[in-house]
Amino acid sequence: MNIVALFPFLAWFKLLTKETIKADIIAGLTGAVIVLPQGVAFATIAGLPPEYGLYTAMVTPIIAALFGSSFHLVSGPTTAISIVIFSAVSHHAEPGTPEFVSMALTLTFLAGIYQLSFGIARLGALANFVSHTVVIGFTAGAAILIATSQMKNITGIFVPKGESFVHTWIEIITGFAQTNIYLVLIAVATMIAALSIKKFIPRSPYLLFGMIVGSLLALFFGQFTDDIKLVGEIPRHLPPFSTPDFSFANLQLLTSEAFAVALLGLIEAVSISRAISTKSDQRIDSNQEFIGQGMSNIVGSFFSSYAGSGSFTRSGINYEAGARTPLSAIFAALFLVVIVLLVAPLTAYLPIASMGGVILLVAYNLIDIPHIKQTLAFSKSESSVLITTFLATLFLELEFAIYLGVLLSLVLFLAKTSTPKIPVLSIDDGPKNTHRKFIDIREKPILQCPQLKIIRIDMSIYFGSVNHIQKKFAKISDTENINHILIEASGINFIDLAGSEMLVAENKRLDKQGGGLYFVGMKPGVYADAAKSHFIKMIGNDHFFDSKSQAIRLIKKRLDDNKCARCQVRIFNECN
Structure with missing residues (x-):
């Protein structure tokens, strides 16, 4: 067997020069600063302690870069995967507890096994049969759910855990009189500061600046109220070794949810890598990308990392920052390690309301409004896929919403091919x-x-x-x-x-x-x-x-x- 097939990174190692390494270092440093607030936010969405998002951003990109095929794809924690993790595991354990963390890691391991198996079986072409509209509809619905989940942190209104989308908004509306104006001001100030920085310095870590402003405002408001809750200090150390729970009962419990996570992760990674490859003129091997994603999740599950996939934001910034090889993603992970070791104690001053504001911005950016408008205007069949997946995401179990969207996409594809034109x-x-x-x-x-x-x-x-x-x-x-x-x-x-x-x-x-x-x-x-x-x-x-x-x-x-x-x-x- 060709050794490059087993170790694909040997192929791009030959391309490394002083110029490419310098370009990758600059791109990696940019990516590390960008992922710092995202990692904390995404872990919060997933129901995990904040440090697990950073661990995922340290481990997953390295393995995916070594065993994937894209030169610019940056893997790690993502919004869509995070909310599916939360939805799947919260049925079985209390978010944030050791049991929840253990099940999330087990789910990550199983998802990685699915992805690796698909890659080895050369099933990369399957990604071609899943309409991108499914991902658009799912992420739009997920964005609404994410924003909904943060309303209690931003307003201070009590909402019982585990409430559905509809019941959460009923609680928010009926409890509107109990809104804490200080928390709202912190969240709004965080968003305004972040958006202002983004407008004038588009490639800056604008979310990080927003969190700093929110933290300073929280310190000021602290003399007027005791209701401002803080994220707490993140442990200042490398990703610790972890062991997923391989008990038969646990594996049986998470098998179906893991398949949904694996499927969504693969669709995300392949879609993003192909989108960027059209700009970089690189040919993407879907099978190798499946293997890279599977390996990253399997290895990550043993180093306190939950399921990750390709990130469109970080991958796009990586390409625009001048990255030349996958080494840029590895540099980003290593730089993040250094940054976390230096600034981890500062998260003790980060208010949860400010984090809620950051997550609202992340949720808004998930909604691809131009693509949605184009789909609704020009294609009835794709519109039905979009709307069905969107509504299923809001009102049904998330993993079922993914299956339903994919199934409907395939049914429409088969319906189209079953009535060929015969002029x-x-x-x-x-x-x-x-x-x-x-x-x-x-x-x-x-x-x-x-x-x-x-x-x-x-x-x-x-x-x-x-x-x-x-x-x-x-x-x-x-x-x-x-x-x-x-x-x-x-x-x-x-x-x-x-x-x-x-x-x-x-x-x-x-x-x-x-x-x-x-x-x-x-x-x-x-x-x-x-x-x-x-x-x-x-x-x-x-x-x-x-x-x-x-x-x-x-x-x-x-x-x-x-x-x-x-x-x-x-x-x-x-x-x-």
Whole structure:
């Protein structure tokens, strides 16, 4: 086995130079500063102590960079994964407790096993069949849930733990009179400061500046109220070794939730890496990306890291900061270690209300408003996927919302491919048209042969589309009384067993009526596969043609001469 296949980082190690290392160091330092407030915020969303978000941002990016394929993807804690972790584990344990942490790590390990297995099994192409609209709808719904979860921290209104989306807002509305104005002012000041810094210095760690402003305001308000709760000091040490709970009961309990986490993580990582690769002109290996994500979560679960994936924000900033190789993500993780060791005690002064303001900004940035508007305006099918996933995220279990969105996306894909376009063609065989080009009769109202129907099938002939295609054949033979059908086959990508059986049966039916099915221009690969399955032999070699001229010349001999003698159309040269 090729050693690079086992250790993919050896491939880009060869590209390292003084210039690339310098560029990666600068990009890594930028990424470390950016992820510091995000890591704390995301861990809070996941129901974990704040330091677990930072541990994830230290361990996960290194492993994903070494075993992934993208040069610019930065993995680590993400908002969507964090809220799924919270939703999945909070059913079984109290958020923030040691039991909750242990189950979150077990869930991370299982998700990594799923992802690694998909990569080893070369199932990377599966990501192509999941509409990006599913992710857009899910993250928009998750953003609303995240904002809802922080309202109690921002307003000071008591909301019982575990309340649903609807019941949380009922509690907020009915308890509005108990709003703590000091907490609201801290959250609002945090957001205004962060947005102001972002406007004037777009590539700065604006969330970090917002948290500093919120902390200073909390110190000032501390002399007027005792209700300002603080995050508390983060332990100043490296990610400690941890052991997921491998008890059979725990594994059985988390298996289905882990699959949802794995699926969402893979969709995120592959979508982000492909989006950035369009700018960097890099080719992404989805299978290797699956392996990288799986390895990062498996290793991370033993070093106090919960499930991570690719981050669009950090990956985009990494590319814009001039990163040249995956070493930039590794530098970002190492710089974060240094920063945490230096500033960890300062989190003791960070108010939870300020953290709530930061999380509201993160939630808002999750909602892809331009994409949502475009989807709703131009595609009914994608709109249904978007709206269904969005509503399911708000009102159903999060893992079920992911499954529902993916399932609906696949159903719509199959529905689209099950009704391929079958345009009717004809030929303009005048003296100037020496190439005998087939023309769609909808584009040019040309005459058709009354004994030979020429059609084109624009998609694959498989079990899902056989019924639609068979109905088209029946309409031609029964309604138009034409039993010779020539299929322009250049648009057919494959023919499965069900498709072969249907075509053989239709050919036999037409043959009994004095006609038959004919094929011209079939792709060599499709023809070779059809030959292996004995489809060519069952139809007959004389029904397959390499050129239009050959097809028309030979099929013309099989037409009814009496009808040809009376025909006034005579669209083929052979008719004369």
